[in-house]
Amino acid sequence: MSVHWNWARTFYCRPRLYVEPKSIDSLRTLLNEINETKSKVRVIGCGHSPSSLSMSNEVLISMKYFNKILEIDEINHEIHCESGVLIRTLNEILPQHNLSLTVQGSVNELTIGGVISTATHGSGIKYGSISSYVRSITLMKLNGDIKEYYLDDDEDLFRCLTCSLGTFGIIISVRLQVSPLFYLELNQKPLEFHTFLNTLSIHYASSDHFRYMWYPHTNSGIAYHLNRVNPRLITNNKKSIFSRIISWFSNSLIGHHLLELLFYFSLYFPSLVRRINRMYAKLEGKTLHKIDRCDKLFNFDCLFRQYASEWAIPLDQAVSCLTELEQSMEQYKNVHFPIEIRFSKDEDLSYLSPAYGRKTCWINTVAYRPYGKIHYQHRSFFQAFEHICHKYNGRPHWAKEHPLKNEDFAQLYPKWNLFKEKREEFDPNNFLINDCLKNVFLN
Numbered sequence: 001m002s003v004h005w006n007w008a009r010t011f012y013c014r015p016r017l018y019v020e021p022k023s024i025d026s027l028r029t030l031l032n033e034i035n036e037t038k039s040k041v042r043v044i045g046c047g048h049s050p051s052s053l054s055m056s057n058e059v060l061i062s063m064k065y066f067n068k069i070l071e072i073d074e075i076n077h078e079i080h081c082e083s084g085v086l087i088r089t090l091n092e093i094l095p096q097h098n099l100s101l102t103v104q105g106s107v108n109e110l111t112i113g114g115v116i117s118t119a120t121h122g123s124g125i126k127y128g129s130i131s132s133y134v135r136s137i138t139l140m141k142l143n144g145d146i147k148e149y150y151l152d153d154d155e156d157l158f159r160c161l162t163c164s165l166g167t168f169g170i171i172i173s174v175r176l177q178v179s180p181l182f183y184l185e186l187n188q189k190p191l192e193f194h195t196f197l198n199t200l201s202i203h204y205a206s207s208d209h210f211r212y213m214w215y216p217h218t219n220s221g222i223a224y225h226l227n228r229v230n231p232r233l234i235t236n237n238k239k240s241i242f243s244r245i246i247s248w249f250s251n252s253l254i255g256h257h258l259l260e261l262l263f264y265f266s267l268y269f270p271s272l273v274r275r276i277n278r279m280y281a282k283l284e285g286k287t288l289h290k291i292d293r294c295d296k297l298f299n300f301d302c303l304f305r306q307y308a309s310e311w312a313i314p315l316d317q318a319v320s321c322l323t324e325l326e327q328s329m330e331q332y333k334n335v336h337f338p339i340e341i342r343f344s345k346d347e348d349l350s351y352l353s354p355a356y357g358r359k360t361c362w363i364n365t366v367a368y369r370p371y372g373k374i375h376y377q378h379r380s381f382f383q384a385f386e387h388i389c390h391k392y393n394g395r396p397h398w399a400k401e402h403p404l405k406n407e408d409f410a411q412l413y414p415k416w417n418l419f420k421e422k423r424e425e426f427d428p429n430n431f432l433i434n435d436c437l438k439n440v441f442l443n
C-alpha cells in the first residue's frame with residue numbers, strides 16, 4: 001500500500017487501491033469495480049493541493065496518463081486537452097502556436113483538471129480564475145457514461161461543473177478559451193504597506209496583473225505591476241555569466257537556503273521571525289524592470305514546503321480586512337512573509353468559484369516548514385486570520401485548509417443548494433466525498 005503526500009507534505013493518505021489508468025476502457029472497468037464494492041474514490045491530477053482535498057484511503061485514481069493536447073484552434077483561440085495535461089506542458093506548447101493561457105497561478109506543476117476543479121487564480125482585476133475560461137467539459141459519470149457538457153445545454157449544470165472539486169465524476173478533457181501569445185512588462189518596486197492600503201484601488205486598476213507582497217510585522221512590501229506588451233519590445237534577456245552568478249547568489253543562496261536555515265532557527269526562537277521579515281524586506285525590496293513571456297512572469301519559486309491559507313474577500317472589504325489583520329498581528333511573533341495579495345474580477349461561470357458574483361481581493365498567508373519540519377505554532381495565527389476573513393464574508397480557497405462547514409457555505413454562496421442538488425444527482429451515494437469534503441457538503 002503506497003503512501004501519497006501532497007506537495008507541501010502536510011497531508012498524506014494510504015489508498016487501498018491506487019491506479020493510473022491509460023484508457024477510457026480501463027477507467028470504465030475500474031468504475032464498475034468501484035460501484036460493486038461501493039468504494040469511496042478520489043480522482044487526482046498532480047495531487048498537489050495544500051489541503052487534504054486530494055486524499056483518499058480507499059481508491060485514488062491519478063489522471064497522469066490522460067496527458068494529451070487533443071486540439072489547438074489558433075484562429076478561435078481555443079484548446080482541447082485531456083485533464084491530466086500539466087500547465088507546464090501548455091506553457092511549452094502553446095507559444096509555438098502563438099497562444100498562451102490567459103491567467104495562471106504561481107506554479108506550473110499542476111494539471112488542467114486540478115486547476116479548473118478548484119478555480120485556481122492568478123491576479124488581475126479584469127481576469128477571472130482559470131475556471132472562467134472553460135468552454136466545455138467531457139465527464140465520465142460514476143456509471144461509466146461519457147458526455148461533453150457545454151454552457152448552452154444546461155446552464156446550471158455547466159456552472160457547477162466548471163469548479164466541482166472532483167465531486168461530479170471524472171473529468172476526461174476540457175476545452176479552454178486561451179489568449180493570443182502575450183508578453184508582460186514587470187515594474188516592481190518597494191511600497192509601504194500603509195501607502196498600499198491607502199492607494200489600493202489605484203494599484204489594482206492601473207495594471208493588467210497587479211499583485212502585492214507584504215512582509216508582516218513590518219510596514220514594508222513590494223508592488224508588482226505587470227502589463228501586457230507587444231513582444232517586439234522584448235530586449236535581450238540573456239544574462240552574462242556574472243549576472244547569472246549574482247542572481248544565483250541572491251535567489252538561491254540567500255532567497256532560499258539561508259532563509260530556510262533562518263526560519264528553522266526561528267522555530268526555536270520565534271521572535272527571530274520579525275527580524276527575518278525586516279531583513280528580507282530590505283534585501284528583496286528592490287526596483288526591477290523586466291519584459292518576458294507571460295508564463296515566465298506569472299510563475300515564480302514558492303521556495304519550500306509550507307502550510308497555506310487563502311481567502312477571497314469582497315473587494316470593497318479588502319482595506320478593512322487587511323487593516324484588522326495588521327492590528328491582530330501584534331499578538332504574534334511568528335508570521336512568515338510574504339502575505340500575498342491578489343485581485344480578480346467578479347465571475348459568473350462557476351457557482352463555486354470563490355470570486356463568484358463579486359470582485360475579489362485574495363489574501364494568502366503561508367507558514368513555512370523548513371527542512372520539512374512539522375510545527376504547530378502557526379495554527380494560532382491561522383485561526384485568527386480565518387476568523388477575520390470569515391467576518392468579512394471571505395470565501396476560502398478550495399484547495400487550501402479552512403474550518404468552514406456546509407452551513408457557512410450556504411451563507412457565502414448564493415447557488416450553494418443548487419450545486420448540492422446537482423452533485424447528489426451525479427453521486428447519490430457520496431462515493432466522491434472524502435473526509436475533507438464531508439464537512440463541506442454533509443455536516
Ligand SMILES: Cc1cc2nc3c(=O)[nH]c(=O)nc-3n(C[C@H](O)[C@H](O)[C@H](O)COP(=O)(O)OP(=O)(O)OC[C@H]3O[C@@H](n4cnc5c(N)ncnc54)[C@H](O)[C@@H]3O)c2cc1C
Nearest residue numbers: 045046047048049105106111113114117120121166171399
Ligand atoms: C506550490 C503551490 C502553488 C500554488 N499556487 C496557486 C496560485 O497561485 N493560485 C491558486 O489559485 N492556487 C494555487 N495553488 C493551488 C493549486 O492550484 C490547486 O491545489 C490545484 O488544484 C492543484 O492542481 P493538481 O493537479 O495538483 O490538483 P489535485 O490536487 O490533484 O486535485 C485538486 C482537485 O481537483 C480534482 N480533480 C483533479 N483532476 C480531476 C479530474 N480529472 N476529474 C475530476 N476531478 C479532478 C480533485 O479531485 C481535487 O478535488 C498552489 C498550490 C501549490 C502546491
